[in-house]
Every structure is written in structure tokens, then in C-alpha cells.
Amino acid sequence: DAGVTQSPTHLIKTRGQHVTLRCSPISGHKSVSWYQQVLGQGPQFIFQYYEKEERGRGNFPDRFSARQFPNYSSELNVNALLLGDSALYLCASSLEGFGYTFGSGTRLTVV
Amino acid sequence: EDQVTQSPEALRLQEGESSSLNCSYTVSGLRGLFWYRQDPGKGPEFLFTLYSAGEEKEKERLKATLTKKESFLHITAPKPEDSATYLCAVQGNRRMNRDDKIIFGKGTRLHILP
Known part of the structure; x- marks a missing residue:
């Protein structure tokens, strides 16, 4: 069975640019969440989507946005990138919102 | 506000030297406490879910326990391949x-350490 897949695996962007990260959940999972993990810290909650609707948003600026598509895949968008946005971005999926399986992440470097 | 505190931040053990990792938590109504293993540059890998105080779960050399305020991850006779970051979450x-x-x-x- 395919797990949670994320693309790309690595990305280098310049300050001020825009980035889109993609996530395909485990087949049948309706809930997708996004987390940011800065080096040496635990993952921090960014967004949760369930059945294509936003269910929760963490303490992140409006430069961060996301959406979930009819096939339950998801995109995370970040505008006006800052150096501090450099992190591992994790996508996680769940059947009903409990007990998440994580993908391998997208390593974003902002220079 | 929900909060999770883990200690120690880092731990070096000799192969075969057993120890425990601590996780203190505060949460408004616990639905579940999770332990994950994370290797460098990878996503967290699920280990255990604990639901209520007194519950214990085991997997190979790992055993997780839960009280109303803390969880412990006990590692018995660890091997070098157990080296990783262990994350606790609620x-x-x-x-x-x-x-x-x-x-x-x-x-x-x-x-x-081998």
C-alpha cells in the first residue's frame, strides 16, 4: 500500500518567491494536515482539511494557505518566502481525523 | 493551552544499556497520546497510541506507559539501530x-553507541 506521498522532496527558493507543496494521502483517508518542522524542534500544526473543508489553522501568518481537492490530495502554498520559512514540511493523513500517518516531508530551503 | 514537554533533550547510551524517555503533557481532554520515531530528514514513523492512564504497549525493545500527567518510553537493551529522535504528541x-x-x-x- 502506498503511504502518504509528498512532492517535491527538496526545494530551494529565493526570499520573496512563492512555493507550492503537494501531498497525496493514503487511499481512503479524508483528512489531511500540514505541519512545519524547524531543525531541532517538534512539528508545528499549520492546517487541517477534512472532506475538502478547512477544519483548523495553526498560528501561522496569512502567507500560508492550503486547499484540499475532490480526490483528497492537498496543496500547501506559501507566499513572500522568508528565510525563517526554511523547514521540513510534513503532510499527514487520517481516515477520520485521529491517528495520523506522516509522509517523508518536503525540505524547503529559502536563500 | 495544550502542551508537551520531553526530557532529556538528548541521551547517549551504550549498546545494551536500558533507559527511559519522559513526556509530560497537559491537554483539555485526552483523545490519545502518541509516540513516533523520526530519523534525520524523514517524517515521523508511528510507534504507539495510548488512550488512558494505566495503559501499556510494547513493540520489540520499546515499551510505552501512560499516567494522567506523563508518559514514558522505556528502551530495553537498545541497539545502534534504535538511534533516532523520539517524539511524543497528544x-x-x-x-x-x-x-x-x-x-x-x-x-x-x-x-x-556500539
């Missing part, structure tokens, strides 16, 4: 929180 009751977010601790970096 999920609160959805009646209290509209979303299903997971609150993570900062993790314990475990290094097992």
Missing part, C-alpha cells in the same frame, strides 16, 4: 477543540 478531545491537531514535544535525540 491529541485533544474534538469536543474541546474543533480541529484534530496533534501537539508535539521537541523530541529526545537518542544515540546508541
Whole structure:
């Protein structure tokens, strides 16, 4: 069975640019969440989507946005990138919102 | 506010030297406490879910326990391949929180020396 897949695996962007990260959940999972993990810290909650609707948003600026598509895949968008946005971005999926399986992440470097 | 604190931040053990990792938590209605293993540059890998105080779960050399305020991850006779960061996380009751977010601790970096 395919797990949670994320693309790309690595990305280098310049300050001020825009980035889109993609996530395909485990087949049948309706809930997708996004987390940011800065080096040496635990993952921090960014967004949760369930059945294509936003269910929760963490303490992140409006430069961060996301959406979930009819096939339950998801995109995370970040505008006006800052150096501090450099992190591992994790996508996680769940059947009903409990007990998440994580993908391998997208390593974003902002220079 | 939901919070998870893990200790120690880092731990170096000799192969075969057993020890325990601590996770202290506060949450408005515990729905579940999770332990994950994370290797460098990879996503967290699920290990255990604990639901209520007194519960214990085991997997190979790992055993997780839960009280009303803490969880412990006991590592018995560890091997070098057990070296990783171990993350503790909690999920609160959805009646209290509209979303299903997971609150993570900062993790314990475990290094097992051969």
C-alpha cells in the first residue's frame, strides 16, 4: 500500500518567491494536515482539511494557505518566502481525523 | 493551552544499556497520546497510541506507559539501530477543540553507541 506521498522532496527558493507543496494521502483517508518542522524542534500544526473543508489553522501568518481537492490530495502554498520559512514540511493523513500517518516531508530551503 | 514537554533533550547510551524517555503533557481532554520515531530528514514513523492512564504497549525493545500527567518510553537493551529522535504528541478531545491537531514535544535525540 502506498503511504502518504509528498512532492517535491527538496526545494530551494529565493526570499520573496512563492512555493507550492503537494501531498497525496493514503487511499481512503479524508483528512489531511500540514505541519512545519524547524531543525531541532517538534512539528508545528499549520492546517487541517477534512472532506475538502478547512477544519483548523495553526498560528501561522496569512502567507500560508492550503486547499484540499475532490480526490483528497492537498496543496500547501506559501507566499513572500522568508528565510525563517526554511523547514521540513510534513503532510499527514487520517481516515477520520485521529491517528495520523506522516509522509517523508518536503525540505524547503529559502536563500 | 495544550502542551508537551520531553526530557532529556538528548541521551547517549551504550549498546545494551536500558533507559527511559519522559513526556509530560497537559491537554483539555485526552483523545490519545502518541509516540513516533523520526530519523534525520524523514517524517515521523508511528510507534504507539495510548488512550488512558494505566495503559501499556510494547513493540520489540520499546515499551510505552501512560499516567494522567506523563508518559514514558522505556528502551530495553537498545541497539545502534534504535538511534533516532523520539517524539511524543497528544491529541485533544474534538469536543474541546474543533480541529484534530496533534501537539508535539521537541523530541529526545537518542544515540546508541556500539
